[in-house]
Amino acid sequence: MNPMNETIHNQLSHRTIREFKDQKIPEEVFRQLIEVARRTATSTGMQASSVIRVTDQNIKNQIAEICHQEYVAKAPELLIFLVDQYRNYRIAGEKNFMAENARDMDRFFSAFTDACVMAQNLVNAAESLGLGTVYLGSILNESQRLCELLKLPELTFPVIGLGVGYPDQNLQLKPRMDMRLRVFENAYTVFDSYLDEISEYDEDMRTYYDLRETNQRTDSFSDQVVGRFKQSILKRRDILNSIRRQGFDLGVKE
Amino acid sequence: MNPMNETIHNQLSHRTIREFKDQKIPEEVFRQLIEVARRTATSTGMQASSVIRVTDQNIKNQIAEICHQEYVAKAPELLIFLVDQYRNYRIAGEKNFMAENARDMDRFFSAFTDACVMAQNLVNAAESLGLGTVYLGSILNESQRLCELLKLPELTFPVIGLGVGYPDQNLQLKPRMDMRLRVFENAYTVFDSYLDEISEYDEDMRTYYDLRETNQRTDSFSDQVVGRFKQSILKRRDILNSIRRQGFDLGVKE
Numbered sequence: 001m002n003p004m005n006e007t008i009h010n011q012l013s014h015r016t017i018r019e020f021k022d023q024k025i026p027e028e029v030f031r032q033l034i035e036v037a038r039r040t041a042t043s044t045g046m047q048a049s050s051v052i053r054v055t056d057q058n059i060k061n062q063i064a065e066i067c068h069q070e071y072v073a074k075a076p077e078l079l080i081f082l083v084d085q086y087r088n089y090r091i092a093g094e095k096n097f098m099a100e101n102a103r104d105m106d107r108f109f110s111a112f113t114d115a116c117v118m119a120q121n122l123v124n125a126a127e128s129l130g131l132g133t134v135y136l137g138s139i140l141n142e143s144q145r146l147c148e149l150l151k152l153p154e155l156t157f158p159v160i161g162l163g164v165g166y167p168d169q170n171l172q173l174k175p176r177m178d179m180r181l182r183v184f185e186n187a188y189t190v191f192d193s194y195l196d197e198i199s200e201y202d203e204d205m206r207t208y209y210d211l212r213e214t215n216q217r218t219d220s221f222s223d224q225v226v227g228r229f230k231q232s233i234l235k236r237r238d239i240l241n242s243i244r245r246q247g248f249d250l251g252v253k254e
Numbered sequence: 255m256n257p258m259n260e261t262i263h264n265q266l267s268h269r270t271i272r273e274f275k276d277q278k279i280p281e282e283v284f285r286q287l288i289e290v291a292r293r294t295a296t297s298t299g300m301q302a303s304s305v306i307r308v309t310d311q312n313i314k315n316q317i318a319e320i321c322h323q324e325y326v327a328k329a330p331e332l333l334i335f336l337v338d339q340y341r342n343y344r345i346a347g348e349k350n351f352m353a354e355n356a357r358d359m360d361r362f363f364s365a366f367t368d369a370c371v372m373a374q375n376l377v378n379a380a381e382s383l384g385l386g387t388v389y390l391g392s393i394l395n396e397s398q399r400l401c402e403l404l405k406l407p408e409l410t411f412p413v414i415g416l417g418v419g420y421p422d423q424n425l426q427l428k429p430r431m432d433m434r435l436r437v438f439e440n441a442y443t444v445f446d447s448y449l450d451e452i453s454e455y456d457e458d459m460r461t462y463y464d465l466r467e468t469n470q471r472t473d474s475f476s477d478q479v480v481g482r483f484k485q486s487i488l489k490r491r492d493i494l495n496s497i498r499r500q501g502f503d504l505g506v507k508e
Contacts, residue, residue: 007382116370
């Protein structure tokens with residue numbers, strides 16, 4: 001039998017929560033979430049990620065606009081995780097070392113990774129305390145506008161948003177594809193027919209959408225994949241140009 | 255008082271573990287870690303990340319070479335997390351939709367985020383079961399070589415490596431900078447003097463290195479920052495060109 005404990009029980013019960021009770025998160029709870037974030041693994045100890053805690057309703061509204069999602073404006077806590085090479089660039093500068101390497105894209109990616117793992121560590125702490133969370137990848141719909149809105153200096157960049165609060169909805173667990181399609185041994189496995197491989201999962205998703213209590217519809221995973229690829233937001237695709245505008249050197253051979 | 259439970263207790267005790275007992279992780283434990291990975295939040299439900307489980311000692315040795323870290327070859331489990339837009343590109347293709355948007359960089363970043371949060375979710379599960387972990391950002395020292403080694407098809411890319419096993423070392427908790435330097439309200443806060451702001455942290459780090467049981471040295475955070483910026487690996491900086499070679503369209507204006 002697979003081993004079980006409270007942490008894993010909560011992880012296996014993960015659902016995205018978009019509706020929150022009108023109830024603030026107590027300050028000592030928030031402080032503990034930030035303390036967990038602080039203790040997260042970080043590349044070479046550099047701690048090159050930061051967080052903007054959005055409390056100003058006007059800014060929340062504008063972020064909801066960027067996300068095209070009204071519920072974002074209502075999240076009791078709204079956090080924006082950042083790549084942050086600016087702080088260490090300044091520290092080095094004050095030690096008389098002009099760290100132009102801070103602009104390199106490998107450092108951007110390691111800070112990006114730091115920000116993501118910090119966000120997920122915080123999510124696990126939040127869920128362990130009965131809070132619900134929603135990741136907001138949609139903050140990157142207009143990354144340049146978000147940089148301006150949050151007054152981000154050079155060498156910083158938004159990575160992911162997170163809404164946190166006490167859940168006001170009770171959702172069924174959404175089916176996920178079998179991990180035999182996602183975990184491979186020693187080398188990537190290419191399958192002959194992906195539609196064959198996911199046929200059972202497609203069926204599970206159809207049943208899930210058909211039977212669920214709210215927002216019933218006919219849908220399958222493979223149809224969703226096509227639908228998602230059809231949606232393309234011009235400003236989103238332009239993300240590397242936004243990153244360059246924030247002072248990073250893409251290092252791309254022309 | 256800040257709220258506490260087993261999950262948060264483990265998170266606050268996080269240390270990077272590089273020395274593991276010569277003891278395999280039981281298959282049911284590994285399966286449970288993968289089940290947790292499966293339930294991780296994923297952007298728009300697309301599950302666009304995958305994992306290579308490296309069990310072949312020859313491949314482990316080559317990855318340790320890429321990482322410039324011998325201990326990598328000895329990790330009982332070695333996992334490489336991937337951006338994976340290939341699977342969904344194939345699914346769409348079999349439904350007669352040529353999803354050239356799969357090449358867009360915003361999709362690369364959302365898959366990159368998926369891979370990172372999956373890795374951290376697995377880390378939290380592993381640590382809750384008494385396992386230790388080490389993130390390996392150094393797999394990206396030579397990303398093109400790693401792509402070839404793991405036979406990664408187009409539209410996939412390595413994100414982060416992870417070693418997992420039963421800890422064979424007992425480390426002190428490493429000091430981290432105060433979160434007032436990393437969490438800001440509504441807008442990014444630029445400080446006048448960063449060296450002033452981190453002076454106490456620099457002192458904590460000096461004490462930590464001075465008092466710790468193994469590998470004592472004189473060091474401070476600000477010195478480490480300068481030292482890290484001085485190290486630059488040419489192939490690492492070239493990461494966007496590797497990403498382009500894997501079929502992604504950087505969308506950069508020349």
